[in-house]
Amino acid sequence: MTRVIETEEHQALRSAVAALGKRYGREYLTRVVAEGDYPDELWSETAKLGYLGVNLPEAYGGGGGGIAELSIVLEELGAAGCPLLMLVVSPAICGTVIARFGTEAQKQQWLPGFADGSRSMAFGITEPDAGSNSHRITTTARRDGTDWILSGRKVFISGVDIADATLVVGRTEDARTGRLKPCLFIVPRDTDGFGRRPIDMELHGAEKQFELTLDDVRLPADALVGDEDAGLLQLFAGLNPERVMTAAFAIGMGRFALSRAVEYARDRSVWKQPIGAHQAIAHPLAQAHIDLELARLMMQKAAHLYDSGDDVAAGEAANMAKYAAGEACVKAVDQAVHTLGGNGLTREFGLASLITASRVARIAPVSREMILNYVSHQTLGLPKSY
Numbered sequence: 001m002t003r004v005i006e007t008e009e010h011q012a013l014r015s016a017v018a019a020l021g022k023r024y025g026r027e028y029l030t031r032v033v034a035e036g037d038y039p040d041e042l043w044s045e046t047a048k049l050g051y052l053g054v055n056l057p058e059a060y061g062g063g064g065g066g067i068a069e070l071s072i073v074l075e076e077l078g079a080a081g082c083p084l085l086m087l088v089v090s091p092a093i094c095g096t097v098i099a100r101f102g103t104e105a106q107k108q109q110w111l112p113g114f115a116d117g118s119r120s121m122a123f124g125i126t127e128p129d130a131g132s133n134s135h136r137i138t139t140t141a142r143r144d145g146t147d148w149i150l151s152g153r154k155v156f157i158s159g160v161d162i163a164d165a166t167l168v169v170g171r172t173e174d175a176r177t178g179r180l181k182p183c184l185f186i187v188p189r190d191t192d193g194f195g196r197r198p199i200d201m202e203l204h205g206a207e208k209q210f211e212l213t214l215d216d217v218r219l220p221a222d223a224l225v226g227d228e229d230a231g232l233l234q235l236f237a238g239l240n241p242e243r244v245m246t247a248a249f250a251i252g253m254g255r256f257a258l259s260r261a262v263e264y265a266r267d268r269s270v271w272k273q274p275i276g277a278h279q280a281i282a283h284p285l286a287q288a289h290i291d292l293e294l295a296r297l298m299m300q301k302a303a304h305l306y307d308s309g310d311d312v313a314a315g316e317a318a319n320m321a322k323y324a325a326g327e328a329c330v331k332a333v334d335q336a337v338h339t340l341g342g343n344g345l346t347r348e349f350g351l352a353s354l355i356t357a358s359r360v361a362r363i364a365p366v367s368r369e370m371i372l373n374y375v376s377h378q379t380l381g382l383p384k385s386y
Contacts, residue, residue: 005300010072017051017073021080026256026350029082029206038162038206042082044117046073052087053115056095060111066307067092067241071248071299078252079259081350085207086159088245090114093238094121094167097184101226101234106186113164121186122163123238124154124212126365139214141170141183148219150185154212156364160196161208164189168214169235172228182235184225193217203356236315240306242365243318247299247325250361254292254325254332257354261285261336264343275339284335291328298324316379323371326361333358 006014024042032039046052055070056062063069074087095114098106113119130136139152150170160166165188171180187194193215198208226234262285265276275281302317333354337344345352362368376382 005297010069013051013054013069014072014076016049017076018080020045020049020051021077021082024080024082026081030350030353033204033206039082039084042077043084043086046077046084047115047117052117053091053095053111055091056111056115057099057107060099060107061115062095062111063115066303067096067244068300068303068307070241071244071303074245074248075252075255075296078249079255080252081256083249083252085205085249086120086163088242088249089123089158090120090163092241092245093123096241097167097225097234097238100237101184101230103222105222106225110186120159120163122157122160122166123242124157124160124166124168124187125239126154126156128153128155128211137169137171137182139168139170140180141172141185144218146221148185148221148223150187150214150217150219152214154214156199157196157210157212159207160189160210160212161198166194166212167225167238168212181229182232183228184234184238185219185223186225187214187217187219187223191217191219203360204353205357233311236311239365240302240311240314240318243322244299244302244306246361246365247295247302247318247321250322250325250329250358251292251296251299253354253358253361254288254295254329257329257333257336257351257358258285258288258292260349260351261339264340264349281339285339288328288332288335291324292332295321295324295328316375319366319371319374322361322366323368326368329361330358 029039050063051073053061054063054065054073055067058064070092074083077083091114095111098110110119127137127139130138139150141148141150150168152170165186168185168187169182170185172183173180194217195213196210198210201209265281265285266274268275298317299321302314302321305317306314337351337355340349340351343349377384
């Protein structure tokens, strides 16, 4: 990759994180998941080396970088076969929102812990009946004196059991219009009325998925993050980094699968020559590489726009990056498995489980169909169908 696209500092970060990922690898993550544990060693070392909070302000123990740097960390760990999903949630979404809109007390309470790995925070937005439509969120927050009372349900929320708190998206009533607007609340894990139920997933990962219930959860006034009248501005300050980081997650996974397939195609010989010499094998792998590289370019554009403060342009680019990366990842994994044939379905080569995992990037945190809606409406100016 040319320096026009990536600085020497970024290249150095990429190399250093790749070396860290290589020391752990897919086998480490597979073992941790099989044992029902969390990759604490990798999480702690990532923090110790300064990568976990690379996007957070230096004043709070972070690296002073942005989403561009954090996306490199996640991509390279993914390319080594050991991605950390909570990187998407804790430093990228919650860390960004608190750094941009939190009070000084909230920043002091959370950001140093995010940076050194001692604390983490989940993010609760998806609801059973709202899906990807943030305008239909029904979790509500009402005032009771100086306190807030939250009621509602969330679903497919990652890592709630290991996070110290969850940043919950609720809706409050606008005193001027009477309309409901989104607001963000920090809900500590053991708060009364805050229940969680694990969801039995076919996809096996270190981070479990949960359904949350908020049964008249009482929170102090300082649980609110930012201005209650800011609405979607604050919400999308977290959602755009989430899309960029999901792209990084997908690109890393696609690169890992492709590297396994390329290695196999070089070594596996049939009819006296490696199977990679056959165009029917080589060309689809080359196409997968091209698609991943193109997706990375859009991810880098989205991260640059976001870090430079252009939220509107970043929203468009982040959605496109997430779409492109999700598609590239699924195709790369599929072609990798196909390249290995029967071996692609064995535990030894570690690709079969990615068939399921790769689809996450197409579905979450927003489906590819909703991204196409966004681009058709917001970018192309076409009328809505709903």
